[in-house]
Amino acid sequence: MATKSVKSTKSKSETKVCCGTARDIPLSESDAAGLALVFAALSDPVRLRLLSIISSAPDGEVCACDLVTPIGKSQPTVSHHLRILFEAGLVEREKRGVWVWYRAVPERLDAVASRLR
Amino acid sequence: MATKSVKSTKSKSETKVCCGTARDIPLSESDAAGLALVFAALSDPVRLRLLSIISSAPDGEVCACDLVTPIGKSQPTVSHHLRILFEAGLVEREKRGVWVWYRAVPERLDAVASRLR
């Protein structure tokens, strides 16, 4: 790293000098870890498609039994991905009888989206 | 999965029946894969902090040499993470002399953010 007190060693291609000012990091370590968890939940194609199906459901909710076939993965795999979405707060679930209904949590998506700026 | 043509087998706790309508998935498989790559780039705390530092730089750019110390990881590790951010289109880089300057790509962040709804 270049030292802080470089005076004016400009070469033809540079005007500025990197200075090593230890500015504070805007995003704290624990905030970053928390945010990273949500993005990790969104970092799998299967989960994105699940979220897509759930979010665009006419009734706002989808039965888990209707998610296995269109996704094309085994039932345990789909269940696993739904759990990760749930734990990230991206969907909520409600058991009614034998079936489990999933709904998207748009406020959560908005919250994440707004932190991208 | 429940069959499609269930007529009215309501039990006390349910009004609706899951129906197995094979609706189209709004998000295509390849779109999902592409989006997942960007979210994967955002799914690491170190990369989120790098992006945070770069995005909030007064000059809009930061020298790579000023990223190693505040992140607290080895130089190869930081270089590795910067590469992933770059390949995801989240930052751009410019080599000037010995140094490499990184800038955020806000349009990219906006594009990703807007797809979260």
Place this chain on the structure above:
DNA sequence: AAACGATATTGACAAACATCAATATGCTAA
């Protein structure tokens, strides 16, 4: 040219992850 410094790449390794078969749990219906 030779030495030095900033950045990138390689190789290795442990931890995390996606996936499925098998099994467990829990609700409903006969």
Place this chain on the structure above:
DNA sequence: TTAGCATATTGATGTTTGTCAATATCGTTT
């Protein structure tokens, strides 16, 4: 209560990922 179905969990396996030491690459300076 027993049978059957929807969902969740467990265990195993191959793959991906984060990390660092060592090394390579490439400007710059002497």
